[in-house]
Amino acid sequence: MKVSDILTKVPVIKSDIVCDEEVNGAFLDSRLVHRGSLFFACCGENADGNLYAQTALDKGAVAVIMDNESIYNEVHGNKLLVNNTLEFMQQLGRYRFDELHNSNKIVIAVTGSFGKTGMKEMLKYIFSQNERVYATEGNKNNMLGVMLTGCGIDDNAGTIIIELGSNNFGEIKELTEIVRPNTAIVTSVGHAHIGRFKTFERLLFEKMSISDGLTKDGEFIIPTKLTPFVPKGDFKFRTFGESAFSGIRITEYKHHGEYITFKTSLTEKEFRINHPYMHIAENSLCAIYAALLSGIDEEKIFAGLINYKLPKGHGSFENIGDIFLIDDSYNAGFESFIKSTESLHLINKTPKYAVYGEMGEIEGYEEELYNEITQLAFSYPDINFYLTGQSYAKAKELENRKIFLTKDDCIKAVKEIKNGVVIVKASRAKKFEDIVKVVKEK
Numbered sequence: 001m002k003v004s005d006i007l008t009k010v011p012v013i014k015s016d017i018v019c020d021e022e023v024n025g026a027f028l029d030s031r032l033v034h035r036g037s038l039f040f041a042c043c044g045e046n047a048d049g050n051l052y053a054q055t056a057l058d059k060g061a062v063a064v065i066m067d068n069e070s071i072y073n074e075v076h077g078n079k080l081l082v083n084n085t086l087e088f089m090q091q092l093g094r095y096r097f098d099e100l101h102n103s104n105k106i107v108i109a110v111t112g113s114f115g116k117t118g119m120k121e122m123l124k125y126i127f128s129q130n131e132r133v134y135a136t137e138g139n140k141n142n143m144l145g146v147m148l149t150g151c152g153i154d155d156n157a158g159t160i161i162i163e164l165g166s167n168n169f170g171e172i173k174e175l176t177e178i179v180r181p182n183t184a185i186v187t188s189v190g191h192a193h194i195g196r197f198k199t200f201e202r203l204l205f206e207k208m209s210i211s212d213g214l215t216k217d218g219e220f221i222i223p224t225k226l227t228p229f230v231p232k233g234d235f236k237f238r239t240f241g242e243s244a245f246s247g248i249r250i251t252e253y254k255h256h257g258e259y260i261t262f263k264t265s266l267t268e269k270e271f272r273i274n275h276p277y278m279h280i281a282e283n284s285l286c287a288i289y290a291a292l293l294s295g296i297d298e299e300k301i302f303a304g305l306i307n308y309k310l311p312k313g314h315g316s317f318e319n320i321g322d323i324f325l326i327d328d329s330y331n332a333g334f335e336s337f338i339k340s341t342e343s344l345h346l347i348n349k350t351p352k353y354a355v356y357g358e359m360g361e362i363e364g365y366e367e368e369l370y371n372e373i374t375q376l377a378f379s380y381p382d383i384n385f386y387l388t389g390q391s392y393a394k395a396k397e398l399e400n401r402k403i404f405l406t407k408d409d410c411i412k413a414v415k416e417i418k419n420g421v422v423i424v425k426a427s428r429a430k431k432f433e434d435i436v437k438v439v440k441e442k
Contacts, residue, residue: 001096001155003063003078009095010088013069013081021062021078025137026089026152032137035060038151041067042085053079065089086144093147094178100150101180101215106159106294109179111172111210112187113203114336115283116141118314119187120163122287126304130296131158138311141165146175159294164210169197172206176213183219183293184210184235185286189226192333195363204229211235219293221286238293240285248289253281255346258317258324264288269298272306276326276347277315279339313433315340322419324349325439329432332359332425334369338376340423345380349421352382355414355435357407357426358389366391377401386410389430407431411438 004020006012025037030052033039039056041049041064050068057064057077066072067085082088100107108123110116117139124135134157136149141163149162164175176184189207197203204226211220214235222230224241238247246265253262259274260281267288273281284305291301310316313330324347328340337356344352354376362369374395377385385401388410392403404410407430414422414435422439426432 001153006063006080006092010082010091012088013083015080017063017078019078022155023062023152024134024154024156026148027056027137028148030056030059033059033061037061039064040085040089040148040151041065042089043067049085089151090143090147093150096150096153097178097180100153100160105157106183107179107181108159108161108183108185108290109164109176109181109210109213110161110185110187111141111164111166111207112185113190113192113207114331114333115187115279116163116165118280118310119185119283119287120161121311122284122305122308123161123290125308126287126291126296126301127159127161127294129300129304130291130294132156133159133161135161136163139163139165142167143171143175146179150178166206167196169202169206170209173209173212176210178213180213180215181218182215183221183290184214185290186210186222186226187283187286188223188335190333190335191362191365191369192331192336192359194365195361198364211237219290221289238289240282240289242282246285248285250282250285253278255348257348266292267298267301269302271302274306274308275310275315275317277340277343278346279343280310280315313436320440320442323417323439323442324421325436326421326423327433327436328423328425329428329436331428332357334359334362334365334372337373337425340425341376341380341383344383344421344423347421350382351384351420353384353386353414353417353420353422355386355410355422355424355432356388357430357432358391360427360429374401386413388426407434411435414438415442417442 001023002020027033033056039061041053050066050071053064053075063078065080072081110120124133127133134154162179166172186207189204216234218235220235220237224239224243224246230237240248248266250262251265261272263270315328317326370391377400388404424432424435
């Protein structure tokens, strides 16, 4: 899509197109703009995006969409004046997804209680070995983010990967019916954000509703344990997991400390994930399956996996002197705590520290879930647990379990760690990146 094409899709008040260029990307934040992207100048509570339109153009935006005429008249470059920037963006996003539905492109939608951003990035690494890929930036997975992603679709990309999230019941269904993917993936269903959905059954239904938007004969890839909950539809469902009944499973693996090698039931080649988390290797099965179903050969899949890096704060890792730091500070659902602990146990390096904070949006399940996390100290005596927050106040300290009521108290203890493996993990609202920073400054 060129800038001039926008005029044929959604009405504008007026426009000034100096140089017609191809669109690749769309942003609401002028600081993120790159060459080829659109900038939507929205007026928010704290700032008026119209004031940053010229800055966006100077940074390489191919056009700015504005709703303030007086500022519009002062801007030099490709510009469109509309009645309401936000409404225009949503209209254009829907239009672009409609066009996508009528193309022959691979469209993959990803959701899950945890692991969806990492999976979206993994798919991007793999499919980019085969052709040009356009994918959701960061974790812009709500209605606003999905529409923004739609506006910036790169017509030269053969594969489009869209991450779908949900804040309220029914949102996944609405989003998937807009995107209409030909492959849909559910990475997991767990207790993350269960407070919003009241019951696990409603949360499960929400995630599985991603299949509602699948095109006829599309591929639905899910964990094997979710097989009993697959809804009816004109699609093919595939499974991944540990069970012998899984469509794809790991048949053998070896943990090498900072990376894992493994083979699968559908491939001959040994794959490698450059990460110590075993559940990352397990989750890679659905990415491998999606790639195989799309005709991508094993060598390209291998290349994509070996180059794959988790996004910052989503399990990214680095060596800081004698400390191997795993930064998982961006978000934390209950099941991801369990998986991270299991993976830490497998790492052949000591001492081991699990610096865990509190979870968010688990109203009604607090006592049950926090109790299970505190009990991990008994199951994994090789791990030193630093549990931080008022939710852990009732737990007694053990030789390998320390309780800190505040983050500052935890930071004092973390400063004393000299070596070993350190995982830092908590809900985004707890800002445990402050603890990550302390470790990096050691």
